[in-house]
Amino acid sequence: MSKLGTYVKESYKELTTKVTWPTWSKLQSSAIIVMVASLICAVVIFLIDFVFKTIMTGIYQL
Numbered sequence: 001m002s003k004l005g006t007y008v009k010e011s012y013k014e015l016t017t018k019v020t021w022p023t024w025s026k027l028q029s030s031a032i033i034v035m036v037a038s039l040i041c042a043v044v045i046f047l048i049d050f051v052f053k054t055i056m057t058g059i060y061q062l
Contacts, residue, residue: 022030
């Protein structure tokens with residue numbers, strides 16, 4: 001049980017003293033980049049799905 005306590009204490013110390021946390025503005029800009037990239041990926045997947053559906057509908061109507 002003492003190993004768990006030591007682990008928690010060392011983890012807390014590392015998170016508070018050794019980790020460099022981003023500033024609020026950097027965090028916001030990173031979040032915006034992730035949202036834009038996710039939106040672009042969603043649009044690309046939608047377009048691929050739409051084209052595939054159109055091609056398959058054309059094939060099945062033959």
